[in-house]
Amino acid sequence: MTAVLRRARAYAGELALLALLALVATVLVSGVPKVANGYTDAGLRADIARLPDTVRDLTFRSVPAGFAQRPDDDVVRDGADRLDAYRKRLPAPLPGLISEQWYTARLGPAGVSTGGDVAPFSGKCPPSLSVRTLTGADRATRMVQGRAPASAGTIEATVARPAAAAVGLRVGSTFTLTGSQGTVPVRVVGIFEQLDPAAAMWTGMPLTRTSCPNPSDGTVVQAGLLTDPAGIRLAADRTDDVVHEWRYRLDEDRLSARDVPALAAAVASARRNAPALTVLAGDLEAVLSRYTREQDAVAALLAVVQAGVLATLLGLTALAAGLVADRRRAEFALIRARGGAAATIGGRLLAETLLVVPAAVLAGRLAAAQLPGRAPAHGWLPLLAVAVVATLTAPVLATVAQRHPAFTGRRRDLARSRPSARRLVAEGFVVLLAVLGVLLVRRRGLAPGDGVDPYLVVVPVLLPVAAALVVLRLLPWPLRLAGHLAARARGAVPFLGLAGAGRGSPVHVAPLAVLVVAVATGVFTGTVTGSIADARDRATDLDVAGDVLVTGGGFGAGTGPALAAVPGVRAVAPMWSDTTSLDPARGQVRVLLVDVPAVDRVLRLSRNGLRLPSALTRPVPRGAPVPALVSPDLASQIGDDSTVDVQGTEYRFRVAAVATGVPGLGVGAQRFVVLPAGALPVPAGRPLWFNRFVVAGAGADPAALRRAGDAGQLAYLTGGLGRAPADWALPPTTVTTWDGRRADLEDNGVNRVLSFTFAAGTAGAVLLALLAVAFAVLAGAPGRGVTLSRLRTLGLSAAHGRGLLLYELLPLLTVALLAGGVAGVALPRLIGPALGLSGFTAGVATRERVDPVLAGGAFATVLLAVGAALLVESLANRRMRLGETLRLGEEYR
Numbered sequence: 001m002t003a004v005l006r007r008a009r010a011y012a013g014e015l016a017l018l019a020l021l022a023l024v025a026t027v028l029v030s031g032v033p034k035v036a037n038g039y040t041d042a043g044l045r046a047d048i049a050r051l052p053d054t055v056r057d058l059t060f061r062s063v064p065a066g067f068a069q070r071p072d073d074d075v076v077r078d079g080a081d082r083l084d085a086y087r088k089r090l091p092a093p094l095p096g097l098i099s100e101q102w103y104t105a106r107l108g109p110a111g112v113s114t115g116g117d118v119a120p121f122s123g124k125c126p127p128s129l130s131v132r133t134l135t136g137a138d139r140a141t142r143m144v145q146g147r148a149p150a151s152a153g154t155i156e157a158t159v160a161r162p163a164a165a166a167v168g169l170r171v172g173s174t175f176t177l178t179g180s181q182g183t184v185p186v187r188v189v190g191i192f193e194q195l196d197p198a199a200a201m202w203t204g205m206p207l208t209r210t211s212c213p214n215p216s217d218g219t220v221v222q223a224g225l226l227t228d229p230a231g232i233r234l235a236a237d238r239t240d241d242v243v244h245e246w247r248y249r250l251d252e253d254r255l256s257a258r259d260v261p262a263l264a265a266a267v268a269s270a271r272r273n274a275p276a277l278t279v280l281a282g283d284l285e286a287v288l289s290r291y292t293r294e295q296d297a298v299a300a301l302l303a304v305v306q307a308g309v310l311a312t313l314l315g316l317t318a319l320a321a322g323l324v325a326d327r328r329r330a331e332f333a334l335i336r337a338r339g340g341a342a343a344t345i346g347g348r349l350l351a352e353t354l355l356v357v358p359a360a361v362l363a364g365r366l367a368a369a370q371l372p373g374r375a376p377a378h379g380w381l382p383l384l385a386v387a388v389v390a391t392l393t394a395p396v397l398a399t400v401a402q403r404h405p406a407f408t409g410r411r412r413d414l415a416r417s418r419p420s421a422r423r424l425v426a427e428g429f430v431v432l433l434a435v436l437g438v439l440l441v442r443r444r445g446l447a448p449g450d451g452v453d454p455y456l457v458v459v460p461v462l463l464p465v466a467a468a469l470v471v472l473r474l475l476p477w478p479l480r481l482a483g484h485l486a487a488r489a490r491g492a493v494p495f496l497g498l499a500g501a502g503r504g505s506p507v508h509v510a511p512l513a514v515l516v517v518a519v520a521t522g523v524f525t526g527t528v529t530g531s532i533a534d535a536r537d538r539a540t541d542l543d544v545a546g547d548v549l550v551t552g553g554g555f556g557a558g559t560g561p562a563l564a565a566v567p568g569v570r571a572v573a574p575m576w577s578d579t580t581s582l583d584p585a586r587g588q589v590r591v592l593l594v595d596v597p598a599v600d601r602v603l604r605l606s607r608n609g610l611r612l613p614s615a616l617t618r619p620v621p622r623g624a625p626v627p628a629l630v631s632p633d634l635a636s637q638i639g640d641d642s643t644v645d646v647q648g649t650e651y652r653f654r655v656a657a658v659a660t661g662v663p664g665l666g667v668g669a670q671r672f673v674v675l676p677a678g679a680l681p682v683p684a685g686r687p688l689w690f691n692r693f694v695v696a697g698a699g700a701d702p703a704a705l706r707r708a709g710d711a712g713q714l715a716y717l718t719g720g721l722g723r724a725p726a727d728w729a730l731p732p733t734t735v736t737t738w739d740g741r742r743a744d745l746e747d748n749g750v751n752r753v754l755s756f757t758f759a760a761g762t763a764g765a766v767l768l769a770l771l772a773v774a775f776a777v778l779a780g781a782p783g784r785g786v787t788l789s790r791l792r793t794l795g796l797s798a799a800h801g802r803g804l805l806l807y808e809l810l811p812l813l814t815v816a817l818l819a820g821g822v823a824g825v826a827l828p829r830l831i832g833p834a835l836g837l838s839g840f841t842a843g844v845a846t847r848e849r850v851d852p853v854l855a856g857g858a859f860a861t862v863l864l865a866v867g868a869a870l871l872v873e874s875l876a877n878r879r880m881r882l883g884e885t886l887r888l889g890e891e892y893r
Helices: 002-010 012-050 074-078 082-089 161-167 200-204 229-239 257-272 284-327 329-337 342-369 380-401 421-444 459-474 476-487 493-502 506-543 559-564 596-605 632-638 702-721 738-746 751-792 798-835 852-880
Strands: 057-062 098-107 113-115 128-134 141-146 155-160 174-178 183-194 208-211 219-227 242-250 278-281 548-555 571-581 588-594 626-630 641-646 649-658 672-676 690-696 734-737
Touching: 002 012, 002 342, 012 257, 012 284, 012 342, 012 380, 012 751, 082 098, 082 242, 098 200, 098 229, 128 174, 128 200, 128 229, 141 155, 155 161, 155 229, 161 183, 161 219, 174 229, 183 219, 183 229, 200 242, 219 229, 229 242, 242 278, 257 278, 257 284, 284 329, 284 380, 284 459, 284 506, 284 751, 284 798, 329 342, 329 380, 342 380, 421 459, 421 798, 459 476, 459 506, 459 798, 506 738, 506 751, 506 798, 548 559, 548 702, 559 571, 559 690, 559 702, 571 596, 571 641, 588 641, 596 690, 626 632, 632 649, 641 672, 649 672, 702 734, 734 738, 738 751
Parallel strands: 128 219, 155 183, 588 672, 626 649
Antiparallel strands: 057 242, 057 278, 098 128, 098 242, 113 174, 141 183, 155 219, 174 183, 208 219, 548 690, 548 734, 571 588, 571 690, 626 672, 641 649
16 A cells, blocks of 8 residues: 555656546536536426416316306315315325415306496496405405405405405495306495405406407406305306316425426326316416426537537546556556566556545535535436546556557657558548437437437537547648648758647647547537527517517507607607408408608617518508518418508508518517508598507616606597596506517526536636647657757757747647537537527527637637647646756657
8 A cells, every 4th residue: 555655646746637637527427417407497497487377376177067067066065175185186296396275166257247236337348247255365355344245145245445446346336247047146245455465366366457348348347356155155056157266386496397297297197187077277288398398408408518528528537547657658668577467557557546536536526516406316327437437547548558568669759640440440430420420410309208319419529529530630641741841941940840740649639639529519509609699689689679669558649759758769669569350361460560760760770680671661652552561471371462450440451571570579470461650541530559669779767668658558548538547457568678688588498507508518618628738738748858858959949949839739739629610610500400499599590600709719719728838838848857858778758
């Protein structure tokens, strides 16, 4: 043991380098997946929290009497008691994920008409009311007037204060609900306040305004009232229209991404095996399935980037192990000359690596444990692989090298790399694997249904490896030609440097092959990042036409000037968008009415990169069809012209241009027509009105724009109703900024994982590329040291020594960076269809885009690599003491 410690101390530098690489690789394989899992879980919880309650909650609803036999009367009596029973019947893991549960029995509003003799009910379109019981409502309300219900012969109900004010109800008000089998009277006996109006339990009975059955009659108020179980039994006996609901809320804080497949399967099973005479409402399993697909796609991307970085690290580990064996070649040759076996040499090295590598792996594992996130399943397998590779590579290389030792010195600087037939076949096999892998990836994708395929995941690594093998196999020929030309020039430094680079020695080829993989991984991540960012920009341009989009139910004539008066606003343009009908044979279509000159000015003054076609701005002869921009599928359906209903008036239009998207309509619009407002023959007395404005001015205050929009909507509704509407009936003005919408795309779903993946891949690629350059310098340092010592006796200066390094290293470094860059740029084009990037861009197709910053980063990496090479060479020369390297009898390396 003492001898092992003494040898380890003597070669502490090489062993420490090997241990450091093992530690970094351990942190990579343990920490990166853990952090990625944390981001994935956070994205899932945020997505679930943003879902509407009708989707995120599991709701069992009784089957309407018209579709099945009448529910058992016991449901009316013990419906609340069935909450726990139904919950226990849910398949795992659903019971453990439920945080709250409610039972509701209600009459109306669907299928029930309202009538009464009080003033609010005397119009053509009476309010849409419902009465219900709700578990826990007594603890979540405070009675402010009247008393609690005590139904007997008449349904007694209480109403929330805002609903009472909106409908005009008061204590003592009566009305009648009419169902399919009869009528039931209702009397209001109390008014209550909700202790927490935003609580999840109230989402089933919101106060809203909806359209009347006959749209020409205007709108109607929809509200819910609370009654007691006796009132619900009375409603069930007289109308036969009571609906029972058992609602269970999933606690998003208990969810993790690894539970999603099991959760989706459980929801589907609960739908198939719902309690008798009930159905499961909502489509939560569809949302979970979509998230699973996104998670698979980002997992495949993470696997690609991680495989590239890990392959680079393993390559560096192999280089470090080779460096350990190469530095001790003389020692091992002496052992063999004294009769020692090759296995004995491997055993000596194994004892030394066992001193440092397991400790480094353990330290890396402890460091990864401190990172936030969820530990990956089967995380010990990558750790074991790293530990085995880092521990055994150096002993195996030394054992293989000493099987046929050479006991005589040799001039390694004069030897040219002459690969054997076996090695050429192996390199050709790697190239073939890369080509076949690309074809399979384009056909099957990176994330098939049964998980990530290991072979397909390493294809993006095999491709740069194949490029490195081809380029570095062909590179010596032009370098030798350049060396011959340099031999005719004055000065020995260019000739000596190019001659050293052109020999194609494995000393240079192995580190630079690793460098190609590192550069390709970094360029790949940068290219995909740029492509996704470009697609997200275009998606934001389609959603927000300008810097700000202001939307509402309708705006008065003075809204445009009011918005323009907000500080920071440079231009304002009105729009109107709604779903309307073409001529009766061609169905519904989305119509966008624009003030073309104003919108064009807003687009030019904002960051939006889209433009309206010039065909919309051309003059229109009197009586001629209006020029229109239509979607491709609609253009193929309607031919040259058609008619469309705009605000109650039919207009004839002709197809003047075709486009797949229009700013202001949003992403995914399929059937749409864009009409220029100035070209419409508007009837007298029926001026056009608008329900959205686009604004140029990134610095405008959203709150001020919202206030101006609210005032515009108030003016519009007051003019239409003849009186000012109630505050609750005023639709909110929505202000969407370009920056805010763009940030939403970054923070949606698994996009946090995507951003982390690309950031980690880029940073890791740059760091590992510099390490590969350092290894290339260290590998050739002994030979260059002897050469420099000899040339200094002939008058070579220190500057000439640095020039010798640059002439030897720069051609190889430049070619490796170019080969890696080309491979990294080509990867998204070759395997782009398999990446599924449109799932991260709101559905907008990506296009390969090389960010100029990427080219600048590559140039900066070259400069850093050159600086690192000079620094490493200087440190190596100081350690070797060039003046003492030419000793009598020393082997020339």
